[in-house]
Amino acid sequence: MPSHDPTAFPDEVHDHQACVTQLLDHAEQACAHQGARLTEQRRNVLKIVAGSHVPLGAYDILERLELPSRRKAPITVYRALDFLIEQGLVHRLVSLNAFIACFHAGLEHATQFLICRECRKVAELKSERVQEVIAQDASKAGFQVDHQTVEVSGICSSCV
Amino acid sequence: MPSHDPTAFPDEVHDHQACVTQLLDHAEQACAHQGARLTEQRRNVLKIVAGSHVPLGAYDILERLELPSRRKAPITVYRALDFLIEQGLVHRLVSLNAFIACFHAGLEHATQFLICRECRKVAELKSERVQEVIAQDASKAGFQVDHQTVEVSGICSSCV
DNA sequence: TCTGTTCACGTTATACTATAACACAAGATT
């Protein structure tokens, strides 16, 4: 997995292509291990999402998916995204209607997203403490937590 | 403000009409106090949103806004919602693309939403602890929090 | 009171996000 600290925002300069390659390799293995088929199309979508430092909308992905000719239908992208999300390789940001690759796939983790309003980059804050406190306080209200959506906007250290 | 415990899910039986009336009264005063104009249209949208125990989409609100004749344009609803959200009278749930009235408007509060996947009702968990833990852990990652979106789905005490 | 400005709303059009339904082909299973 990538060499930069995964909880922090990526360095201005780092070999992102290497990150992408690593991620793709990991995805390949993880899918093989799970008996899931990482097809050409799915791989391409993952590559596009992983290649971007900022979350991409489905139609952004669609645009990058091919030469200006031969435009595919949006559902193609959504289908690939569904698969990738199921495999834990991509996350959906509901507050942005956008998608971002997960650079810590495989490690089961609580996830909260930190979204910089300046540079638009997103980091994953994998705080078990946040997850637990939410579950605890919800529980006090008699609520059993199934899934947490935590998306925090603000300003990252590079943009202060 | 309403008589039921605001952090819990509403009772099966409670005089919701009274809640709505109280909310409307409060809104009236709060807007007057702020020099904000709670027009007929905005009041109607608020009444509709407040009258529902489950979050409503903008187009749901639009449908209820008037007699089957004379359909207004969606932007009418969105404009009213923008105003109401700005006044803290309504919240938007990004994970549902839907809107819900705030029954504790006026009290400045951290808000996390508990969304029951069974009955679809939503409660506000006003946990300062959650807010603080998120801010703290984000801060450790060098991130200054501006706004938190916390939407938790699961099952409420009535639906267990 | 007049006048200029801001604000709320109507109207039309359009952008953006996501899924349904059905056909066919590729791969896996027997």
Added chain:
DNA sequence: AATCTTGTGTTATAGTATAACGTGAACAGA
């Protein structure tokens, strides 16, 4: 090979949200 499941293409449509422009009402200051 026959069958079954899964992935993809294709077309159409549903669902969510905003842009742009015009009009009239409300308000502020001269």
